[in-house]
Amino acid sequence: MSLTGHRLSYSYHRRRAQPVLAIHDVSVAVATGSLTGLLGPNGCGKTTLLRLLSGVERPTSGTVILDGRDITGFGRRPLARRIAVVPQETHPAFDYSVLDMVLMGRHPHLGAFEFEGPEDHRVAREALEATNTWHLADRPFSALSGGEKQRVVIASALAQEADILLLDEPTASLDLGAQLDIAALLQTLHRERAVTMVMATHDLNFAASVCDTLVLMKAGRVLGNGPTGNVMTAAYVRELYGVDVDVLFDERAGHLMVVGSRRAR
Amino acid sequence: MTTPQSAAVLQAAGAAPRPLRARFIATMLAFGALAAVVCLTAPLVGTTSINLGRAFDRSIPFQDNVDAQIFFVARLPRVVAGALVGAALAVAGVVFQALLRNPLATPFTLGVSAGASLGAMSVIIFGGFAAVGPLSPVPIASLLGAGAAAALVYVLATSPGRVMSTTVLLLAGVTLNAFLSALILFAQYLADFAEVYRASRWLMGDLDVGGFDPILAALPLLVGAFVGFATLPSSLNLLSVGTDLAASRGVDVARTQRWAFVSASLATSAAVAVAGPIGFVGIIVPHLVRLLVGADHRVLLPASALFGAAFLVVCDLAARTLMAPVEIPVGVVTALIGGPFFLWLLVRHA
Numbered sequence: 001m002s003l004t005g006h007r008l009s010y011s012y013h014r015r016r017a018q019p020v021l022a023i024h025d026v027s028v029a030v031a032t033g034s035l036t037g038l039l040g041p042n043g044c045g046k047t048t049l050l051r052l053l054s055g056v057e058r059p060t061s062g063t064v065i066l067d068g069r070d071i072t073g074f075g076r077r078p079l080a081r082r083i084a085v086v087p088q089e090t091h092p093a094f095d096y097s098v099l100d101m102v103l104m105g106r107h108p109h110l111g112a113f114e115f116e117g118p119e120d121h122r123v124a125r126e127a128l129e130a131t132n133t134w135h136l137a138d139r140p141f142s143a144l145s146g147g148e149k150q151r152v153v154i155a156s157a158l159a160q161e162a163d164i165l166l167l168d169e170p171t172a173s174l175d176l177g178a179q180l181d182i183a184a185l186l187q188t189l190h191r192e193r194a195v196t197m198v199m200a201t202h203d204l205n206f207a208a209s210v211c212d213t214l215v216l217m218k219a220g221r222v223l224g225n226g227p228t229g230n231v232m233t234a235a236y237v238r239e240l241y242g243v244d245v246d247v248l249f250d251e252r253a254g255h256l257m258v259v260g261s262r263r264a265r
Numbered sequence: 266m267t268t269p270q271s272a273a274v275l276q277a278a279g280a281a282p283r284p285l286r287a288r289f290i291a292t293m294l295a296f297g298a299l300a301a302v303v304c305l306t307a308p309l310v311g312t313t314s315i316n317l318g319r320a321f322d323r324s325i326p327f328q329d330n331v332d333a334q335i336f337f338v339a340r341l342p343r344v345v346a347g348a349l350v351g352a353a354l355a356v357a358g359v360v361f362q363a364l365l366r367n368p369l370a371t372p373f374t375l376g377v378s379a380g381a382s383l384g385a386m387s388v389i390i391f392g393g394f395a396a397v398g399p400l401s402p403v404p405i406a407s408l409l410g411a412g413a414a415a416a417l418v419y420v421l422a423t424s425p426g427r428v429m430s431t432t433v434l435l436l437a438g439v440t441l442n443a444f445l446s447a448l449i450l451f452a453q454y455l456a457d458f459a460e461v462y463r464a465s466r467w468l469m470g471d472l473d474v475g476g477f478d479p480i481l482a483a484l485p486l487l488v489g490a491f492v493g494f495a496t497l498p499s500s501l502n503l504l505s506v507g508t509d510l511a512a513s514r515g516v517d518v519a520r521t522q523r524w525a526f527v528s529a530s531l532a533t534s535a536a537v538a539v540a541g542p543i544g545f546v547g548i549i550v551p552h553l554v555r556l557l558v559g560a561d562h563r564v565l566l567p568a569s570a571l572f573g574a575a576f577l578v579v580c581d582l583a584a585r586t587l588m589a590p591v592e593i594p595v596g597v598v599t600a601l602i603g604g605p606f607f608l609w610l611l612v613r614h615a
Contacts, residue, residue, distance in 0.1 A: 080515030094560035108515035189390040
């Protein structure tokens with residue numbers, strides 16, 4: 001087990017009379033090399049859990065453990081060399097080039113006054129090539145399409161050379177083609193580079209196609225978790241979203257498929 | 266996965282890895298040369314032509330040497346003040362824009378200059394304390410006002426150990442600006458004509474500091490601010506992309522924000538105490554330099570300092586020569602250039 005969250009709780013507005021509990025007593029274990037999907041309705045605490053696992057936010061109670069050590073003891077840069085994050089959307093305030101954006105992934109590897117050297121450029125180029133965005137290197141980030149942006153942000157996370165990647169709805173607001181590109185990219189990273197990934201998503205079929213493990217969350221708690229084949233069931237989907245579906249195995253696609261969704265009565 | 270086609274595109278686009286260190290050095294040399302040429306030329310130009318040989322001639326007693334007096338008392342301190350104030354406001358602009366993740370932010374957005382103005386005007390209009398050593402009351406009061414305004418905004422926008430809310434920062438700053446402006450108007454209403462005249466002249470900005478003492482008094486603050494700035498550039502890059510992203514890349518976001526806010530407020534306060542609230546330097550220079558050298562703060566920040574110095578010295582040169590013997594307030598010159606430029610930026614961003 002490389003990354004574990006142990007009995008994590010987190011609440012917003014802690015100083016107010018009634019704090020808002022975002023997640024409550026959540027324990028998750030992310031196996032090394034796994035691609036774990038985080039499913040659940042809006043506001044169930046997926047993003048909060050990812051923020052806690054990445055160390056961006058400290059839990060109200062509980063601990064996040066990376067290779068047997070509490071992540072609060074890592075230090076910011078060393079932790080960033082282990083865990084990289086891909087946010088749902090990235091809006092730089094200024095017009096950085098694609099290469100600039102990816103080189104920023106080298107931040108935890110550089111000293112405060114250091115410029116990127118040839119090695120950093122090599123890593124950045126490799127990351128751009130792995131995400132099929134090297135041809136965009138000189139373009140302004142703001143001029144890219146949503147799918148290209150997301151691939152560049154993933155490249156930037158890869159340039160961080162972390163072995164764990166946390167992605168928050170990486171395909172939200174992307175068109176179908178771009179979604180498939182991201183799915184293929186994640187699968188490549190998973191199979192060929194053995195990157196450990198945790199990915200929050202609302203797209204059940206996307207999750208079924210790439211994830212080997214699923215964690216289901218509802219109202220800040222874990223409803224169930226396990227191998228995708230065991231957890232991706234009509235009963236769980238109904239409990240999560242209040243939606244009746246049929247879960248079939250799609251021979252051609254080679255994975256489970258959720259079809260025929262209708263509001264449960 | 267580079268296809269031959271994309272490789273060709275690459276070559277055409279010249280996407281060979283740019284050695285940033287080389288770019289940094291080239292930029293510093295170019296902008297440094299510009300600032301040096303401007304600062305060395307500016308004291309020689311003016312309504313009265315001076316004989317430089319005579320100005321530096323030590324055999325003539327200083328009180329009889331008009332050239333030396335013009336050069337060393339009237340012009341040189343003014344150029345030095347222009348360079349320091351220009352550099353401070355330009356970098357403060359760069360830092361506030363990154364901190365607020367808003368390209369339209371200026372050093373005055375968060376109410377620092379309004380606080381300074383109220384402080385200065387209170388002393389001009391209501392009188393106050395005597396000079397403290399070489400420091401006259403007006404700059405001290407403006408410094409106190411700026412500090413109080415910055416402290417108030419800071420307290421409102423931060424809670425211990427958490428990242429600042431840029432929304433709260435902006436709203437608090439804008440509200441404070443409006444509130445202080447009302448107090449400034451009220452103070453003017455209570456004053457007599459002579460006081461209002463002095464106060465409004467102060468608000469226009471003036472680099473005629475009349476000697477090196479005010480500059481030396483502000484120097485420790487400026488040095489402190491620039492030491493703070495020096496810790497920021499690479500963190501500001503990531504901060505301007507996103508606070509969560511920055512945190513996940515190993516940036517101490519809360520600390521970076523604190524240093525950015527304190528350093529930029531300090532630089533702004535010191536600059537305003539020396540020369541009054543000279544507007545637009547803190548927005549024009551960062552944007553121009555960003556167009557020239559890109560948005561990487563490791564290059565942008567020092568380049569803006571040098572360009573800001575050159576820019577304000579040139580504006581002040583224009584202020585004192587264009588309509589000679591009448592002097593145009595330097596704040597009017599920067600605003601006349603800055604206003605249209607700012608609108609152009611707005612349209613360009615929209």
